[in-house]
Amino acid sequence: MLEMQNIDSYYGRSQVIHGLSFSADDKSIVTIIGRNGVGKTTLLRTILGLTDRAEGVILLDGGDISGLGTYERARAGIAYVPQGRHIIPDFTIRDNILMGRFAARSGAQGIPEIVGELFPYLMENLDRQGGVLSGGQQQQLAIARALAAEPKVLLMDEPTEGIQPNIVEQIEASIIRLNEELGLTILLVEQNVGFARRAGHAFAMMENGRAVAAGRIGELSDDLVARHMAI
Amino acid sequence: MSEILFIGLSLSSILLLIALGLSITYGAMGVINMAHGELVMIGAYTAVLAGIYLGLNLFFALPLAFLMAGVVGLLIERLVIRRLYGRIIDTLLATWGVAILLQQAIRLEFGLTFFGIHIEGLGPGLQNMAVPGFLTQPFDLWGLTIQPYRSFIIVLTLILTGVTWFLMYRTSIGMQVRAIMRNPQMAAACGIDVRRVSMLTFAYGSGLAGVAGVLLAGFKTVQPDMGASVVVDGFLVVVVGGVGSLFGTLASAGILGQINGSIAVLTNDILARAVVFGVVILLILWKPRGLFSMRSR
Numbered sequence: 001m002l003e004m005q006n007i008d009s010y011y012g013r014s015q016v017i018h019g020l021s022f023s024a025d026d027k028s029i030v031t032i033i034g035r036n037g038v039g040k041t042t043l044l045r046t047i048l049g050l051t052d053r054a055e056g057v058i059l060l061d062g063g064d065i066s067g068l069g070t071y072e073r074a075r076a077g078i079a080y081v082p083q084g085r086h087i088i089p090d091f092t093i094r095d096n097i098l099m100g101r102f103a104a105r106s107g108a109q110g111i112p113e114i115v116g117e118l119f120p121y122l123m124e125n126l127d128r129q130g131g132v133l134s135g136g137q138q139q140q141l142a143i144a145r146a147l148a149a150e151p152k153v154l155l156m157d158e159p160t161e162g163i164q165p166n167i168v169e170q171i172e173a174s175i176i177r178l179n180e181e182l183g184l185t186i187l188l189v190e191q192n193v194g195f196a197r198r199a200g201h202a203f204a205m206m207e208n209g210r211a212v213a214a215g216r217i218g219e220l221s222d223d224l225v226a227r228h229m230a231i
Numbered sequence: 232m233s234e235i236l237f238i239g240l241s242l243s244s245i246l247l248l249i250a251l252g253l254s255i256t257y258g259a260m261g262v263i264n265m266a267h268g269e270l271v272m273i274g275a276y277t278a279v280l281a282g283i284y285l286g287l288n289l290f291f292a293l294p295l296a297f298l299m300a301g302v303v304g305l306l307i308e309r310l311v312i313r314r315l316y317g318r319i320i321d322t323l324l325a326t327w328g329v330a331i332l333l334q335q336a337i338r339l340e341f342g343l344t345f346f347g348i349h350i351e352g353l354g355p356g357l358q359n360m361a362v363p364g365f366l367t368q369p370f371d372l373w374g375l376t377i378q379p380y381r382s383f384i385i386v387l388t389l390i391l392t393g394v395t396w397f398l399m400y401r402t403s404i405g406m407q408v409r410a411i412m413r414n415p416q417m418a419a420a421c422g423i424d425v426r427r428v429s430m431l432t433f434a435y436g437s438g439l440a441g442v443a444g445v446l447l448a449g450f451k452t453v454q455p456d457m458g459a460s461v462v463v464d465g466f467l468v469v470v471v472g473g474v475g476s477l478f479g480t481l482a483s484a485g486i487l488g489q490i491n492g493s494i495a496v497l498t499n500d501i502l503a504r505a506v507v508f509g510v511v512i513l514l515i516l517w518k519p520r521g522l523f524s525m526r527s528r
Contacts, residue, residue, distance in 0.1 A: 048420055069426075070419035080420040088413045099410055103422025149422060 001026050002047070002078075002153050002185060007056035009039075009046040009209075016042040016051070018209045024153070024202070029179050029186045031196035031217070034206035035229055040189040041083055043206070044155040047187075048073050048080055060153065074103040079151035083158050083189075085142040089131025093122050096130045096141055100148030108150065114182065115144040118174045136167030143174065153185045154178065160192065175199060193225055205229075233375055235496045236489070241381035243488025244388035248443035249461055250468035250480050251395055252436030258412045258475030259432050261319060262312050265327040267465060268458025269334060270300040270437045274444020275453040276337060276352070278360045283352045288363050289445065293387075296441035303333075304437020308430050330458065337455040355455060360448040384446050391439065396477060398435075408432050412475050467511050473521025483522060487511070 002024045009017035016039045024030040032040050046054045049070045058066040065073050074080075079100065087096055097111050116123040119140040130141060139159055146154055159175065160168045176199050178184045190196045196203060196217075203220045205213040205228050213224055253267050277299045278292035287295070307329055315322045339345070340353040352358055366380045399405035407428045410418040419425050443461075451457065464487075472483030487507055495503035514522070 050416055050420065069424070070416075071422050071424045074420055074422040080417075082417070082420075086414055086417045088410065088417075090413070091409075095406065098406070099418070099421045099423075101422075102407065145421065 001059070001061060002187070003057075003059040004047070005057040005059070007043075007046060007054060007058070009042055009051045009054040011042075011052050016209050017046060017054075020056075020206075020209070020211050022204055022211055022214065024185055024187060026185055027179065027183045028201040029175070029188055029199050030202045030204060031188045031190050031200035032204050032206060033190055033193065033196055033220075033225075033229065036191075038206045039209040040206055041157055042209075044080065044082075044157055044187065044189060047155060048078060071103070074149060075105060077105070077150070077152035079103065079146035079149040079154050081139075081142045081146050081154065081156045081159060083161065085135075085138045087130040087133070087138045087141050087145075089129065091130050092127050093130060093133075093141060094126040097122070097144045097148050100145040103149035103151075106150060111144075112147055112150075114147055114178075118177070119144055134164075134167075136163045136171070139163055139167070139171055140174075143171075143178075147178070151184065153187065155187045157189045158191060159188070160190075160195065172199065193220075193229070196220070235493050237378065237381060238496055239489035239492025240485075241378075241384045241488075242492045243485045244384045245443050245446055246464055246468050246488045247388055247481060247484035248391060248439050248446070249465040250472070250484050251392065251477075252439040253462075253465045254469045254472065254475065254477070254480045255395075255399075255408070256433050256436045257469060259408050260312070260316065260411075260429050262316075262433075263319060263323045263326070263466075264307075264312070264433075265323060265462065266307060266330040266333060266458075267437075267440055268460070268462030269330045270304055270440035270458070271444040271447065271461050272337070272453075272455065272458040273303055273333065274300045274441030275360070275448040275457060276358070276444075277441065278445040278448045279358045279453050280352045282360055289360065289366070289449065290363075292360070292445050293442055296445045297438040298441075300441025300444065301434045301438035304440075305430060305434040307437075308433040312433070313426070313430075330462075334455045334458070358453040360445070360453065362449045366449075380449055384449075387442075387446070391442065392481065395439070399477060404428065404431065467507070469521075471511055471514050471521060473518075473524035476521070476523040479521055479523030 004020060004022045007017050007020045008015060032043060034040055042051060045051050047058060056066065057064055060076055065076055097115060101109065121137060122140060122144055130138065133141060159171055172195055175186065179186050197220060200217040203214065203217050204211050205224060207228050212228060249271060253264065256262055256264055274296035277296040278289065281287040281292045281295055311325050311329060312322055315325055337353055338355045340350045343350060362380055366383055369376050369378050399408060407423045410423060411425055411428060415425055468480060468484045468487055471487065472479030490510055491503045491507050494506050
């Protein structure tokens with residue numbers, strides 16, 4: 001279980017997250033929704049300790065990780081699929097995936113089996129450079145890299161943003177599969193309310209760096225969406 | 232002609248050793264280390280002192296200088312640079328300060344001159360390192376006159392470049408370094424201990440500078456400010472080669488060393504430096520990011 005209590009998070013002097021509390025049950029998909037610029041990405045980055053400064057408590061399975069360095073949080077079982085994917089363009093697909101291995105607690109080597117099942121294209125092109133892949137393939141690669149870390153919690157930031165529609169479906173399916181088969185807890189930042197409803201078990205609605213609503217996904221009413229997401 | 236090429240090649244080799252360390256540290260950490268030349272100087276003095284006090288020749292001085300410069304580099308990283316990551320101008324100034332500090336430490340014999348104590352081998356004067364006899368006798372091979380010391384420099388540099396390449400591209404730590412060079416935040420999010428790896432990288436680059444210092448001591452006088460000119464050359468190589476590119480550093484050290492060597496033999500040292508600077512200016516105008524810059528998007 002991932003639990004955040006009273007989180008404040010800052011970039012330089014500007015505070016982006018204000019007193020946010022939030023929790024995600026084991027093996028659940030929690031979607032974090034809200035307009036652009038309300039702090040969804042910053043929330044994920046705060047969990048990994050990638051903002052300039054943060055206060056508050058972050059509990060992973062009961063242990064406080066908020067004092068740890070980013071790499072220690074990664075090794076504690078939190079993996080990150082960032083917005084924009086952050087694939088290393090001149091690393092091969094193999095090396096991009098193996099990068100995730102530095103966080104694997106079991107010390108496992110090589111490419112995890114599940115990657116081959118989910119993304120056969122990657123397995124067939126291990127020696128191609130990451131930079132030549134299409135957006136959708138890079139997204140798959142970023143997920144594969146996160147899986148190599150053997151995470152308990154997967155942080156995914158708009159995994160379907162800017163990706164051609166036929167691959168969006170594949171990626172959505174693989175997210176659901178990772179949750180159901182591997183039992184991963186997934187924090188999913190999403191703009192697409194339709195997918196948030198289909199995949200999520202719970203939701204958190206953010207506005208101005210605060211959680212303004214949270215609950216079971218069934219409680220995500222059209223009224224809430226209209227109030228906090230309509231532009 | 233072949234002799235000129237040979238001299239150029241040995242100059243290139245030392246340049247390469249100096250620039251490799253700079254290139255790795257600048258590439259991996261975005262730190263411009265102005266004290267890199269002083270690490271070369273420390274390597275040279277290690278060789279001098281090892282000769283005087285331990286009776287050790289060049290071959291033993293090499294690993295000793297690698298360790299010595301590596302440890303000093305490690306200390307610089309831990310005490311100064313670590314606190315200044317991401318502040319490039321500040322690191323530039325701070326490491327420059329460290330450079331002056333190190334120079335004066337040698338010049339003042341760690342302050343002992345104030346108490347009238349003199350340590351032989353230190354101080355403001357010139358020192359030199361004895362090169363073993365069999366490395367100074369030129370011999371003929373297939374009609375060519377071979378300078379053994381210069382050959383030794385070239386071979387050692389080739390070996391160390393090979394080792395560096397192997398470490399960077401064939402080991403786990405090398406992959407971590409390369410990942411940090413390209414995306415430090417993502418590297419950390421993948422479980423890479425960026426600080427520890429950076430520290431080791433810095434120490435390794437410093438160690439290479441120490442080795443370059445020993446080699447330099449074999450044909451130049453050793454003095455406290457010998458590092459200042461050396462660090463400029465090192466940066467020229469890094470800038471021309473492209474930051475973070477091992478191959479670029481190799482090519483650029485080859486080109487600049489060869490130009491310097493050839494023109495110095497044909498005319499004089501001063502003109503050679505002028506031409507090198509001219510070539511560097513033209514190359515940078517033509518390719519601002521260096522000959523082989525790291526692709527990024």
